[in-house]
Amino acid sequence: MVDTPLFRGKILASRTADDIIVQKYGINGKHMEIEMNIRAIIGEIDPNNGELAKTPERVAKSYDEFFSGYNADISQIASTFYDSKMDDLVILKNISFESHCEHHLVPIVGVAHVGYVPNRKIIGASKLARIVDCFAHRLQLQERMTIEIGETLETILNARGVGVYIEAEHFCISHRGVKKQGAKLVTRYFSGALKDNLRQEFLATISEK
Numbered sequence: 001m002v003d004t005p006l007f008r009g010k011i012l013a014s015r016t017a018d019d020i021i022v023q024k025y026g027i028n029g030k031h032m033e034i035e036m037n038i039r040a041i042i043g044e045i046d047p048n049n050g051e052l053a054k055t056p057e058r059v060a061k062s063y064d065e066f067f068s069g070y071n072a073d074i075s076q077i078a079s080t081f082y083d084s085k086m087d088d089l090v091i092l093k094n095i096s097f098e099s100h101c102e103h104h105l106v107p108i109v110g111v112a113h114v115g116y117v118p119n120r121k122i123i124g125a126s127k128l129a130r131i132v133d134c135f136a137h138r139l140q141l142q143e144r145m146t147i148e149i150g151e152t153l154e155t156i157l158n159a160r161g162v163g164v165y166i167e168a169e170h171f172c173i174s175h176r177g178v179k180k181q182g183a184k185l186v187t188r189y190f191s192g193a194l195k196d197n198l199r200q201e202f203l204a205t206i207s208e209k
């Protein structure tokens with residue numbers, strides 16, 4: 001079982017300003033704050049376009065979805081485990097995800113593959129996908145997200161090894177700056193048995209069609 005305060009603490013530490021707004025005005029206050037700021041941005045870009053009146057509200061609602069990971073509680077997502085004699089690799093591959101780059105606030109779109117070697121304990125496969133989303137739905141660096149997913153799986157499963165492989169297109173690379181469409185960033189995390197003898201098997205399995 002995950003220690004909730006540990007995960008909540010990590011999240012809250014970086015959210016002090018948000019929390020003050022939420023405490024003061026409630027969750028709608030945070031919405032209002034986002035809408036107000038988006039209105040200011042639109043004012044700089046296209047100040048005379050009356051068609052955009054409802055855009056700040058739409059953006060604020062979209063942000064609820066894009067950044068829902070800050071409110072996610074890992075101990076709620078991963079609350080049920082099952083006993084198992086399974087002692088070989090368990091892999092959920094091709095988990096599509098969308099995230100947002102914390103440097104440019106533009107999309108990161110990619111695929112994650114996660115695997116582990118159980119230590120008498122397994123978790124529902126859909127929970128693996130939900131854990132990926134929990135970290136993807138935040139402002140992210142792909143490198144950090146990869147480690148966060150790996151360490152979380154290790155903690156909740158006490159697994160004999162964990163592997164995470166993520167490849168993703170970053171819109172800040174494909175749609176601005178160097179504009180390299182199709183370039184993908186690959187990040188990997190291996191621990192325990194996956195760091196040693198099972199790494200190649202994990203990589204072979206995720207590359208099979």
Ligand SMILES: [Zn+2]
Nearest residue numbers: 101103104172
């Ligand atoms: Zn970026």
